[in-house]
Amino acid sequence: MKTQTTPTTLRRGKKSQMHEVKDGSRTLQFNGRLLGESSSWRRGSTRWIEFKLYKTENGSYILSRVGVSIVFHSAICPLVKRYGLKEGSVDELKNDALPCEECNPTYHMPIVFPETDRNWAQVSDDPEPVLDALYKYDAGGARYLTNVAQRLLERAALNDEKIDSIYRIEMIP
Numbered sequence: 001m002k003t004q005t006t007p008t009t010l011r012r013g014k015k016s017q018m019h020e021v022k023d024g025s026r027t028l029q030f031n032g033r034l035l036g037e038s039s040s041w042r043r044g045s046t047r048w049i050e051f052k053l054y055k056t057e058n059g060s061y062i063l064s065r066v067g068v069s070i071v072f073h074s075a076i077c078p079l080v081k082r083y084g085l086k087e088g089s090v091d092e093l094k095n096d097a098l099p100c101e102e103c104n105p106t107y108h109m110p111i112v113f114p115e116t117d118r119n120w121a122q123v124s125d126d127p128e129p130v131l132d133a134l135y136k137y138d139a140g141g142a143r144y145l146t147n148v149a150q151r152l153l154e155r156a157a158l159n160d161e162k163i164d165s166i167y168r169i170e171m172i173p
């Protein structure tokens with residue numbers, strides 16, 4: 001009996017597959033691979049950032065940023081108006097949902113106001129816009145990367161030569 005060769009195992013972990021990311025209320029669907037991900041979550045976090053960077057089969061970069069929140073409020077909380085939150089039922093809350101420390105809603109309230117995740121995504125043909133989107137500027141105009149953005153780029157650089165070269169070698173004009 002002839003043994004089967006399995007060339008796919010050579011590309012294990014790099015296989016292209018269908019992904020979905022959200023940008024506001026729209027969903028981007030594509031075939032590609034995940035280059036890297038990072039999160040600012042720490043033990044006890046109630047709000048944090050999650051980054052994911054993908055490369056599509058056509059070579060485009062898709063950067064996804066999700067601002068996650070597990071906080072929920074009662075109707076009287078000033079943050080409900082400020083964030084424009086919509087009412088929901090306690091049953092719809094995330095498993096790890098936490099009451100706001102200001103308004104102290106209880107799990108017995110029929111109506112609560114959960115904060116929603118904020119989804120943002122960017123599609124680009126080149127790696128430069130990925131870095132541009134991740135850089136922040138301090139009050140003096142100096143460019144810097146947050147720790148969570150830096151971790152994303154470090155990981156993605158291991159899986160993509162273009163990200164690696166523009167991340168590690170910076171041209172100073």
Ligand SMILES: [Zn+2]
Binds near residue numbers: 074102104
């Ligand atoms: Zn509140």
